[in-house]
Amino acid sequence: MWYYVVLLLQGYCIYHVIKYRTPYYWIFLVLFLPVLGSVIYLITQVYNKRDAEKLTTEISQIINPTKKIRDLEKQLQFSESYQNRVNLADAYMEIGDNKSAIKYYKEALDGSFQNDFYVIKNMIEAFYNMEDYKSVLEYAESIISNKEFVKSRTQFIYGLALEREGKLDEAEDNLKCIDVRFSFYDERLVYAKFLLSRNKTEEAKEVLESITLEAQHMTKPNKRIYRATISESEKLLETL
Known part of the structure; x- marks a missing residue:
């Protein structure tokens, strides 16, 4: 497996040399020092200044999210454009400041x-995070006829x-719509718990069995991402 990875890496570097007319001595370096030569080429010739600036910006935003704000x-x-307002609101959502995002x-x-x-x-997501359920209903009902609303989060x-x-x-009626195969695993687990709270054990069991089967x-x-959801679904099934 590793052998083929090295071959692919060499092939890409040689292709890049030819396409961008990089000095041909790089080909010899890549061929005679497959791993080291390829890494040196990628760092010095492929990884450009724009990539570095972009990566630096992303790292700084993670370390200091308020800088992005x-x-x-x-x-x-x-x-004061529409898109600039939306971008700022999105950024506030990312750091959990729902009130500012809504503004x-x-x-x-x-x-x-x-x-x-x-x-x-x-x-709607921001209002829900703030437990302002009446506003959730008000705004959701304004887009309920939109085709993107159906079977969405x-x-x-x-x-x-x-x-x-x-x-x-x-x-x-609305939670049921999220019960779509091979998707919305976390939401479907919540839906199953909702059904159990209404003593609809068989319906809940069907949802949980679908999750564990899928x-x-x-x-x-995906198994790593949804490990907790799968585990909880299996444990709930054992109790039914």
Whole structure:
């Protein structure tokens, strides 16, 4: 396996030399020092300054997320455009400042963008995080006819908000839509728990069995991602 990886690496470097007319002595270095030569070539010839700047920016945003906020605030001050407001709101969502996110999403909706599905669905998520379920219902009902709403996480959140407001039948109708095979594993587990809370044991069992069965066909990365969900589904099944 490692042998083929090295071959692919060499092949890419040689292709890059020919395509970008890099000095041909690089070919000899890559051929005679397969791993070291290829790594040196990639670092010095492929990994350019723009990549370095982009990586540096991303790292700084992870280490200091407020820097991204400040940069986006400056952009908005320079140009009070719809996209700049949305970008700033998105950044606030990323750091969990739902109140600020909603403020800029609402400003973005003013004018000709008042039916923007992307903005409204993010607002719905923010309102739910703040436990403002009435606002979730209000905004969700403004996009409920949009085809993107059906079988989406937004519809799932809408269903949860309906449950919190005591509208259990409506909640079930909307949560049920998220029960789609080979997707929404976390949400389907929540749906199964909702069914159990309503003493609908057989329906809940079906959902849990589907999750555990599908888990057997997951890729290794997905199994790692949904390991806790799969484990909890299996444990719940054992109790039924």
